Every structure is written in structure tokens, then in C-alpha cells.
Amino acid sequence: MWSRILGPSVIGRTSISWRNLFTMRLKTSDFQSLFSDGLNGLAEVFEKNQHELRIAGGAVRDLLSGKRPEDVDFATTATPEEMKDMFQSAGIRMINNKGEKHGTITARIHNENFEVTTLRVDVQTDGRHAEVEFTTDWQKDAERRDLTINSMFLGLDGTLYDYFKGYEDLQNSKVRFVGSAEQRIQEDYLRILRYFRFYGRVALTPDDHDPETLTAIRKNGRGLAAISGERIWGELKKMVVGSHAGDLLELMYSLELAQYIGLPTDGDVDEMKRVWQNAKDHSPKPMTILAALFHCPEEVEKMDIRLKVSREEKNLAQFLVKNRRELCKSEEERDSLKPFTDFIIDSRELDSQSKVCELLKYQGEHKLLSELCQWSIPRFPVSGNDLRKMGVTSGKEIGATLQKLRDIWKKSHYQMDKDELLTYLKP
Incomplete structure (x- = not known):
């Protein structure tokens, strides 16, 4: 079985020089734990048919950071047609063929789904989508990825394949684009927001940006206007609850990105930074942070038109904008939860307690938040x-x-x- 190849050591490393390739051997318990019956079955199919299979992208980054990845994607030299033939011959069911035109086949083995994608190169890009061709060249596939820390591969024997110093950047808490930042951004403008999201996950300080990267972002920010609201919100809501979110949002405003991503151009950045500082240690919802930018409910409506957030998220933003000043304690009720519990009683809405919890995070009322979390509606x-x-x-x-x-x-x-x-x- 593949998992038996691995020894008990944490990381053993060697480096070789071949087209800028850096390799080392990963042997952590998190890596070993991935080898379920399903993955061992998948590995056997590819080994039998002499096609290479490696773990790709974010899962590699997580494993190198000492985390067990929630999702694991795979890359292979086999074409989609070759994968389908392999799986059919092995009696393995394939599901969800929507990704096939992009080279992704999903196999179901031992009640687990495995997404495997053929190595690709971009033939043509328009800033949103790419036309791709399949390849067997691992470095060319790594070249088309956004950030160095997301461009690494991990063999099933634990060998790391790193063509663009992604491991070094991860060790140094650096976030860099693969090659030219401007070229990577122009291939898909959403990568601007992905840069900020991963900066919040990896960087140790809020201001360790490469000046050339920021110049490329400012120069190409208007490209975000053509990206769908759903894709923008998917990145933005992860970023605003990460590390350095207050500083990153402030930076995004200084780079004049707000107008292209559904945020008010004159958003209250100082209020947002204050709220983020109040709430960051209490698992705020993304909209709790962003609501601080809005001056009035009409700006929430404009945001929703652009980003198409969920009804729950929109309602939370409107609630916070309306009640952040109105629903406050009077002087005689300084340490009392009662104004908030009275509001919950009067509203008679199922999610009113959850909304008020977010309001208390917004206001920095940590003691009252703790009390409300333990309170049951009578x-x-x-x-x-x-x-x-x-x-x-x-x-x-x-x-x-x-x-x-x-x-x-x-x-x-x-x-x-x-x-x-x-x-x-x-x-």
C-alpha cells in the first residue's frame, strides 16, 4: 500500500537542479493520514497504467504548513480519455462530468470522491476564463498557477516538486505570484483578491508586500469589474475574516479597488478597522466586518446587486447598519444584557439572537457576547x-x-x- 512507503520522520530534504526544480521528502502524520482505502485504490489504478499521479495546489501548501487539508486535488499526466478508460476497466464509477472539458475527472472509490485533473497549459485567456491544452510537463502546469505557494506538487511517495520556490516562500511567510505578477493577474483578474486572501493566511505582518506586486494590482484593478459577483464574494468573504483583514481592506481602498468589487467608494475604513479589531478574536461573520464600511442601508442594496450575497448575509448587513447606533445601552444599563434580550424577544425572528451576537462583536461587547451565547430565549x-x-x-x-x-x-x-x-x- 502507498502509505507503507512512508517512515516516521517529519521532513527529510535534498535538492537537485533540474529546470529550477527543488525537491524534498515529506513524511508527516498528516500526510500519512490521507491514505485511505480510496486513495490507495486510486494510486494502484494509476500505477498499473503507468501514469503519474500527484497531489496538487492548496493541499500541498497545507501539508507543508503542518495542517491536514480539508480537500485534496490531484494532477496527472493521463488525459481525460485515458482516465475514463482506466476507471471503466477497473470498474470504478465516475461522477459529475461537468469538469471534463477542463480536464477533470471525478472518480468514486470506497465511498470517496477524487477529483483528478490532467496537466494543462493556457492557450488563451481573457481575464476571466482560459482555453487550455493538455500536457505532460509538470513545470508548465505549475507555471499557469497563481501564487508560488499554490504551484507545488506532492508525489504519493512524499516527494515535493517545487519549480518556483513556493516552499521557500512558505517558510518565509511570503506571498508572490508565479513569474510576472501583471501577467498572472491579466490571465484572471480574480487573482488580485486571491493574493490578498492568501496574504492574510501566510504573512506574519500586514505590510510585507512586494511594491511591484502592488503596482501591478493598482494598474489592473479595473479588470475586476468583469468578474462575476459570486466569484468576488467567494474570495472577499474569506479574506475579511483572516489575519490582517483590516489593513488589507484599507490597502485595497488605497489601490482603488472598492469601486470594482461592490464596496462603497467612500467606505468608512476607520470604522471597519475598529470593528475588525473588536471582532477578530470572536469568529465574526464576514458581513459583520464589511457592514462597518456602509453609511446607510442603500449602500447595502448596491453591494447586493453587485455581489449577489445570500439573503441571510444581506439581512445581517442591513440589521447592523440600522442598529449599531440605535440598539445601544443607556447609561443606567451599562453592563446589562437586557436591551439586547428585549430586542430579541420583541423581534420574534428565528435568527434574531444570532444577529444580536454579531452586533455585540461589532460593538466590542465581549462580556455581553459571552452572556448572550449562554442565554436561552424564554x-x-x-x-x-x-x-x-x-x-x-x-x-x-x-x-x-x-x-x-x-x-x-x-x-x-x-x-x-x-x-x-x-x-x-x-x-
């Missing part, structure tokens, strides 16, 4: 049927009476029971 003990039994029959009167009792109940800190509340209706 049930109001009086119903319309209770009032009807007491002779209140008008629907309008029932509604008004219930609200009156609800206000009394809130003042009791939700402690009064049904009998106590109903005494307020007796003559």
Missing part, C-alpha cells in the same frame, strides 16, 4: 387562548393586551408566570 407564558377564556374576544383587543402583558413580563426580567401576569387583567 417563552412568553400567555397566549390568545388564555385571554379568550377570560372573555377577551376582539382580535385587536387580544393583540393590544398581549403586548401590554409582554411589556410587564419584560420588566420582570421574564420571571413572571402566567397566573401572575393574568392578575393584571382582573378587575
Whole structure:
């Protein structure tokens, strides 16, 4: 089995010079843990048919960073047609053929899905999509990838194949484009946002950018206008909850990118940095950070038109913009959770508690946030049927009476029971 090749050591390394290739041997427990029955079965099929199979991209980066990757993608010298023949001969089911024209075949082995993509070179790009041709040259495939830290391959024997000093950059916490930053960006303008997202994951300080990279980003920022909102939001929402997010968003504004990605051109950057600092250690939702940029609900609407965020995300942004000033504690309620729990009781919406938690993160109210996370919404003990039994029959009167009792109940800190509340209706 492939996993038995590996020894107990962490990393053993050697380097050889061949077309700038750097190699070393990875033998970590995280790497070994990938070798399920499914992966061993996949490896045997490719070995039998004499086609090379390697782990590619982000999974390699994660393993070298000491993390077990959540998703593992594979690259191969076999063409899609060759893979289909191999899998059919081995009785392996293939699913989701949408990626086939781009060279990706998905095989299902031992109840696991494995995406395997043929090595490719870009023939033509338009800043959004690429026309590709298949190749057997691993370096040419690495050349077409965005960042050096995402351009490495890992053989199933643990051998790292690194053509563009990705491992060195990872060790030095550097984020660089493969080759020319401008060329990589012009191939796919979304790579501008991917640069910032991975900078937040890898860099140790907020200002360790290559000046030439920033120049290329500023020069090509308008290319983001042609990228779909869904793709932009997919990158942006990961970036804003990463490290250095406040500084990175400020930098993006200084590079004049906001107008192309659905953010207000005069966004309140100082407020956003303050909110990020308040919330960053408390797992804020992406929209909690971005909401600080908006001055009014109309700007949220414009953002939604461009980015097509989910209804839940849009509603959260509107809630925060509206209530970040209105829903505040009075002087006498400085350390009280009650204004917030009263709001939740009155709103009667299923996600109101979640929204208020995000508001407390926004406001930096960490003590109250902890209390609210442990608080359960109490049930109001009086119903319309209770009032009807007491002779209140008008629907309008029932509604008004219930609200009156609800206000009394809130003042009791939700402690009064049904009998106590109903005494307020007796003559």
C-alpha cells in the first residue's frame, strides 16, 4: 500500500537542479493520514497504467504548513480519455462530468470522491476564463498557477516538486505570484483578491508586500469589474475574516479597488478597522466586518446587486447598519444584557439572537457576547387562548393586551408566570 512507503520522520530534504526544480521528502502524520482505502485504490489504478499521479495546489501548501487539508486535488499526466478508460476497466464509477472539458475527472472509490485533473497549459485567456491544452510537463502546469505557494506538487511517495520556490516562500511567510505578477493577474483578474486572501493566511505582518506586486494590482484593478459577483464574494468573504483583514481592506481602498468589487467608494475604513479589531478574536461573520464600511442601508442594496450575497448575509448587513447606533445601552444599563434580550424577544425572528451576537462583536461587547451565547430565549407564558377564556374576544383587543402583558413580563426580567401576569387583567 502507498502509505507503507512512508517512515516516521517529519521532513527529510535534498535538492537537485533540474529546470529550477527543488525537491524534498515529506513524511508527516498528516500526510500519512490521507491514505485511505480510496486513495490507495486510486494510486494502484494509476500505477498499473503507468501514469503519474500527484497531489496538487492548496493541499500541498497545507501539508507543508503542518495542517491536514480539508480537500485534496490531484494532477496527472493521463488525459481525460485515458482516465475514463482506466476507471471503466477497473470498474470504478465516475461522477459529475461537468469538469471534463477542463480536464477533470471525478472518480468514486470506497465511498470517496477524487477529483483528478490532467496537466494543462493556457492557450488563451481573457481575464476571466482560459482555453487550455493538455500536457505532460509538470513545470508548465505549475507555471499557469497563481501564487508560488499554490504551484507545488506532492508525489504519493512524499516527494515535493517545487519549480518556483513556493516552499521557500512558505517558510518565509511570503506571498508572490508565479513569474510576472501583471501577467498572472491579466490571465484572471480574480487573482488580485486571491493574493490578498492568501496574504492574510501566510504573512506574519500586514505590510510585507512586494511594491511591484502592488503596482501591478493598482494598474489592473479595473479588470475586476468583469468578474462575476459570486466569484468576488467567494474570495472577499474569506479574506475579511483572516489575519490582517483590516489593513488589507484599507490597502485595497488605497489601490482603488472598492469601486470594482461592490464596496462603497467612500467606505468608512476607520470604522471597519475598529470593528475588525473588536471582532477578530470572536469568529465574526464576514458581513459583520464589511457592514462597518456602509453609511446607510442603500449602500447595502448596491453591494447586493453587485455581489449577489445570500439573503441571510444581506439581512445581517442591513440589521447592523440600522442598529449599531440605535440598539445601544443607556447609561443606567451599562453592563446589562437586557436591551439586547428585549430586542430579541420583541423581534420574534428565528435568527434574531444570532444577529444580536454579531452586533455585540461589532460593538466590542465581549462580556455581553459571552452572556448572550449562554442565554436561552424564554417563552412568553400567555397566549390568545388564555385571554379568550377570560372573555377577551376582539382580535385587536387580544393583540393590544398581549403586548401590554409582554411589556410587564419584560420588566420582570421574564420571571413572571402566567397566573401572575393574568392578575393584571382582573378587575
